[in-house]
Amino acid sequence: MNNATQLTPALEVKNITKTFTLHQQQGVAYTVLDDFSFSLNRGECLVLNGPSGQGKSTALKILYANYLPDSGEVWFHFNNHSVELYSSNTHQVVYLRENHIGYVSQFLRVIPRVSALDIVAEPLISQGFDESASRDNAAELLTRLNIPEKLWSLSPYTFSGGEQQRINIARGFIKPVPFLFLDEPTASLDEKNKQVVLELINEFKQNGTAVVGIFHDADIRQDLADKIIDL
């Protein structure tokens, strides 16, 4: 790592505006984000804060191209490359997501007939890593997150909310990434598992990952945040 890379931020968000227009409901429109901007360095954590309904999840989804902003730019900076999300084609965005971004959504999306272990290992396998090595990594993470081994081969369909959330977290943390986006990852976890997630996030930060997160608990925000934006 040289000085030049340290001076460039990892993530730059410029002038994002987002309006929802509900065509099925008389075209009602409301603006959720107006001129939203920030920049974040490698190894830093930005916390999005504020009451429910203010647009925290919307902002996070826009960083992942899950929601489409009306205007604005999202820049990902690498050692020798810069990529702007909304001027890339979908093929490039998929590549960026699969290789460089970890994303933990609020709720696990179960894939029918796929076991918990395979759901967690899949982001590695689809990057071309050896299948059994990927499953070993997945098993290690599930152990850390206190998911009993007897559940690994089952579909998480019937798991409790907290168990599903830990599967989701394990999937988001299975590959080393320069960018990590977390939507209330600790919401339904007990104290012990919250601490595990906190450790995981701190390990990623130490490896230079830029983290943007939404956290329910004030003490977790306190512990992780290098920057806070109130929405």
Add this chain to the structure above:
Amino acid sequence: MFDFNFQEIQPILKVENLNKLFGFNKGCQNINFELFPGEVLAIVGESGSGKSTLLNSLSGHEQPDSGDVIYHAKNEQDYSLYKINESERRLLMRTELGFVHQNPRDGLRLRISAGGNIGERLMAVGERHYGDIRSKGENWLEQVEINSDRIDEQPRFFSGGMQQRLQIARTLVTHPRLVFMDEPTGGLDVSVQARLLDLIRQLVQKHQLAVVLVTHDLSVARLLAHRIIVMKQSEIVETGLTDQVLDDPQHPYSQLLVSSILN
């Protein structure tokens, strides 16, 4: 670590100003898009919106009224599917392209054995060695979760789900790079659908296939596709990443489609 190693690669399929109309707004028109190797694209829209017409034109089965379908072949050459001659097109369709029909009866020969259905495709690309053809047949039956000791049975005695899996084996045995599928789970029971979808998902990933998939079922698109095209009355009204189109649809018609599914 953390380098951006994105390789600028050539699209495997380029579609330029494609039109095929049977009547006013019946068929497909003004179609433009590119598909990349390994990419799965779902074409969604209500019945009659022109999805099958588009798929047939893309796959070499239906001569368009105008426009171009350009396939980038394994040998790095571009072939305009309807400008090359018939025999060249047939050769590409046998070797590098594949098509899975909604109704397995359209993609199988029901009165020849399961092994014969697979072997026929291999012989069409020049394989002659009986032992090789048979062992590839057995291998592909197992890959689509059909017990290989059923190789000599005729598919007319198979269940609908099994017939569809056999059709997939028959299509993939020649290792096409680009596969077209028209409602592959369409006529099947829900529980059979789930198994078939899971199988398709695995095979697409394992063989790094590029796929154009027609479906009216948005959950099928959610599960399999990287990208979605929404069609309405013969035209594309919206296109984008699958989860973006499904979670934040922009066009009034896409919003209507998404809001009509039960969550």
